[in-house]
Amino acid sequence: MSELLEVRALSVRYGATCGIAEAEISVPAGGVVSLLGANGAGKSSILKGVAGLADAQGEVIFEGRDLSRASARERVKSGIVYVPEGREIVTALTVDENLTLGGFLLDGRTRAARRSAILDLFPEIANRTRAPAWMLSGGEQQMLAIGRALMSGPRLLLLDEPSLGLAPLLIRRVFERLAQIRTETGLSILLVEQNYAMVSRFSDVLYFVRSGQISGHRLASEIDMSEEARRQLLESYLGARH
Structure with a gap:
């Protein structure tokens, strides 16, 4: 390689x-x-x-x-995208809003496609997109942190x-x-x-x-x-x- x-x-x-x-x-x-x-x-x-x-x-x-x-x-x-120790998601924002932050440089169509792919990858958070991030478990917050990072491709x-x-x-x-x-x-x-x-x-x-x-x-x-x-x-x- x-x-x-x-x-x-x-x-x-x-x-x-x-x-x-x-x-x-x-x-x-x-x-x-x-x-x-x-x-x-x-x-x-x-x-x-x-x-x-x-x-x-x-x-x-x-x-x-x-x-x-x-x-x-x-x-x-x-x-190059960094996921810090402790996740550092924005807990006051919803799951969806955190994902949007990760893809803020993208056009709307690309952002929607990536959001869909990430929620398919992490079904644990797919049905909680409107929930504030602080309500997620530790494992769900880690999935959200990784998903937010993946939004930028x-x-x-x-x-x-x-x-x-x-x-x-x-x-x-x-x-x-x-x-x-x-x-x-x-x-x-x-x-x-x-x-x-x-x-x-x-x-x-x-x-x-x-x-x-x-x-x-x-x-x-x-x-x-x-x-x-x-x-x-x-x-x-x-x-x-x-």
Whole structure:
């Protein structure tokens, strides 16, 4: 697969604090790449740096174009869409209004077609389009957050902890829908997640983030091994039991 996204020497700072230093990551077209690491390791900083939502240095090359100096809005127009940790849907607005926000740059016909496709994908929210978003369950809110992001027709979806706060059944359901989207549309995904068992089945490549740096990466297929071997491998990259 050709590379859709290439991140070169990406560094993100928050004042005097380093979120991530000199990160090198690539995401193939149609691929899923996951970032694994402890809380505070720098995973979310990578997503924000790619999305243009952080003070970042380095290169972000997307579909062969240098977006390093592009604004977050310009990156969305280019096909990079970020779903933050905690979802950050507008809870005072209805489900429909949240979806409309995600497609505000679209013409009416395209917006209606995408809305219909998203509601087919997430039937859990299809019969609640007039309900305020705060009334949805955690899993439904996550589906709405992903649906809102899909309204813009992204080529690359940046997902930050989509399983956070969800019951195991809902986690499986969310990841099943993501796999379906990938199969049907060729969407690429850069994912931050701590649920190792889930991401190892869902991903093509795993990057390990430790103390603000990329400590290594492996093909997910290479980690299909015994529990003890898997534990030793993760400890070698992450320095802790997972």
